[in-house]
Amino acid sequence: MARFIASRLLQAIPVVFLASVLVFLLIKMIPGDPAWVILGENARTVEYEALREKLGLNQPLYIQYGKWLIHVLQGDLGVSQINRFPVGTMLVLKGQATLELALGAMFVSTVLAFPIGIFSAIKRGSLIDRLLTLVTSLFYAIPTFWLAILLVLFVSLRLKWLPPSGRVAPTEDFGQFLRLLILPAITLGVPTSAVLARFIKMSLLEVLQQDYIRTARSKGLQERMVLIRHALRNALIPVVTVFGLQLGNFLGGAVVTESIYLWPGLGSMALHGILTRDYPVVQGVVLFVVVVFVVMNLLVDLTYGFLDPRVRYD
């Protein structure tokens, strides 16, 4: 077990390292010299040279990278060029909002996926199964930005049930916080529910063919018990993987949903950074998201082993 964790960690480290190089280089590749950008076009060459010296821009790239990395490892991701706010602090604040949204979306997708997956597995081949398959294909294909527009049009503007966009802190007004969370959580959760439902169905179908299920049935257990106590438990193992990977996705990939609902999370932060050419912010968010993503993958791998002792770690 310890060896497995160690080897997975060793695999994750180069990925994070390379990602940091990539993020660093990405910003360096942007055309235009930052010194000229800061000084403006009419600056004198002396000033320009002095600023380049001060910013460390005339040092070789690997030294610049090294210095940047040392700062990053100390938790110093620089400050936003727009509002001079420390990027690290911004990440904590925005990360919180993104986490709320991610958990909301996981909740929605679980609530949708379990009934769909279980029903279509036990009623396999029936009309209801086909209908549910159709629903999941639609859920899977629908682009989040279209779904969001439809939801806002119908639920907010037509029925006036929920506010169309924005976020208030849960500590401030919990009721309003939930009302504002519902639509973004549905938008983000629906496509994932399709993935989850398919995995639940597939894995349940596989488990239901096993001998121990026949044993359970033949000893006279009710079908409900067979399903809940015996089948579902084992069927859930692969589902956990999907669940974890999707959560990792949500934490970084909710750019579109966040921007539509004006949800001030990491995705909005990244988009805003890109649109305003605020590069320390872009660097910070992208690096943070990659680290979170890699860590989530690692956790998923480890949980898998805990849940299913048959999985060997070597």
Add this chain to the structure above:
Amino acid sequence: MADAISQVAVDLKPRRQTLERRLGLEHSMFWSTAFRTLRAPGGWSGLLIVMIMVLMSIAAPLVSPYDPLEIHKTEQFLAPQSPYLFGTDEFGRDLLSRTIWAGRISLLAGAFAVTFAMAIGVPLGLVAGFFGRTTDAVLMRVMDTLLAFPGILLAMAIVAVIGPGSLNAMIAVAIVSIPTFARVARSSMLTQKNMDYVMAARALGAGNGRIIFRGILPNAIPVVLVQISVSVAFAILVEAALSFLGLGTQPPDPSWGNLLQTSRKFLYQAWWYGVFPGAFLTTLIVGLNLFSEALRDALDPTRRNLF
């Protein structure tokens, strides 16, 4: 007893020839796969949807009732009605025509990104899998790194560097799609490289290049085909998302993504603005998904009937 005997007799009768056999398709991997894909309900209906969309985009100048950029000053925000079946936008432009023309960008993005990603990813994966050791470790760690970025975020970051626009968005989507092709090609290489035919080719004196590209590549085609059909849908979605975020196709040129983006400003006045482009995009994605699902089932009989 008589029943049992007649039953045996029935079993012994040559099985009715399937259509597949009668057409003589079962010996060709390609044709039998194509046949089985298209026989599945998802396969033919998916292909039909995609074909209609492709034809519609190619024939956009013929089938769209108006010029997508033509402004009708007095006819802004008309609800769907004759002659504007999908209504008009803030400049009185015909939304049906704009939606049809927008399909061109999406389909082009899908085709371009996937061709580019395949042309780079597949050779990389084959080489990594074939040579193993350091080559494999280095190449695949780079691919893992690219995969560690959420697709849309990486595409956004690339666009941030190379600048927004249709072509740049397609390039970004292409780069994002490279690692999946590399992975698929590599795993196919790993299963193939120890097979007897490879050893035979080597014994005959074939060089590495010949073995990889003439021997193994053709065997990797089926899995790559499945990956293509999945990646096209992904590429179209990401391009639309980039345009939606203002980083892809720029107005006044229509793309499904930027039509949806603009529609957000006018949700109160014009419900129809975003509904139709989104419906077209979703339909295309459904079609592509149905087709790729059927193709995968046709190539891997053990997966069949699970969904």
